[in-house]
Amino acid sequence: MNVKTWALAGTAAAVLFGGGWYVWESSGESHTESLCGTPSGGTDAEVAASAQGIAVVEATGEAAHDSQAVGAENPELVTTPVRIVESMKGKFAPVIGVSQRVEPGGTPGSFKVATSNREVMMKSGRRYVVAIGPGDLQAGPGTTTFATLIQPADRGAAGEADYWRSVIAKAPPKPVCDDTVS
Numbered sequence: 001m002n003v004k005t006w007a008l009a010g011t012a013a014a015v016l017f018g019g020g021w022y023v024w025e026s027s028g029e030s031h032t033e034s035l036c037g038t039p040s041g042g043t044d045a046e047v048a049a050s051a052q053g054i055a056v057v058e059a060t061g062e063a064a065h066d067s068q069a070v071g072a073e074n075p076e077l078v079t080t081p082v083r084i085v086e087s088m089k090g091k092f093a094p095v096i097g098v099s100q101r102v103e104p105g106g107t108p109g110s111f112k113v114a115t116s117n118r119e120v121m122m123k124s125g126r127r128y129v130v131a132i133g134p135g136d137l138q139a140g141p142g143t144t145t146f147a148t149l150i151q152p153a154d155r156g157a158a159g160e161a162d163y164w165r166s167v168i169a170k171a172p173p174k175p176v177c178d179d180t181v182s
Contacts, residue, residue: 042118044164047149048171051131053090054149054164056157057082057098059122063111078102078111079144080122082130085157088164090132093139098122098130100147119150127153129160 048054063078079097100119102111113119122128128150135145153160 042148044167045171047118047131048089048164048168049174051089051133051148052135053092053132053137053145054088054168055084055090055092055130055132056086056088056127056153056160057122057130058085058127059124060095062124063100063102063121076101076103082122082128085127086161088161089168090137092137096137096139096145098132098147098150099135099144100150119147120152122150127157129153129164 042050059080060083061081063080065078077099079099081095081097083095084092100113100121102113102121111121113121120128129152130147131149132145133148136143137145139145155163
């Protein structure tokens with residue numbers, strides 16, 4: 001397994017289990033650290049407190065396996081390209097890829113979500129609210145963002161932005177992640 005695959009597989013596991021260990025290698029030196037993430041299926045307040053970023057997005061393509069992002073060893077992760085419509089928390093690049101865990105064996109257009117009832121599969125041309133746990137909101141080369149929530153933007157972009165800004169303002173402080181080892 002290559003270095004990027006180790007990092008991304010661990011990050012995905014952290015998203016799924018609300019925390020986890022991942023290892024990556026940089027300049028020949030190994031580094032191990034823990035991630036504290038949003039619990040799968042958390043309330044809106046838990047999502048608002050724990051998410052790194054929350055935005056209304058528009059899917060600009062279909063979910064697909066992305067071997068550059070997740071490695072051939074982990075086909076249960078797919079990435080959907082999105083355009084940021086409105087950012088409520090965090091500073092996003094205008095266009096990013098949002099990754100999520102799916103049931104094994106799906107083909108594009110027929111993936112099924114494998115994580116929680118708080119995520120749906122995005123369809124091109126539709127708008128969604130996404131909360132990003134770990135990942136690079138700026139879409140740097142070779143990076144991935146992992147969703148902890150993907151829901152249809154049923155209130156419209158402005159309505160979702162107002163709702164989530166209110167939830168973010170009332171959310172408790174982000175829980176302290178004190179299980180880091182370097």
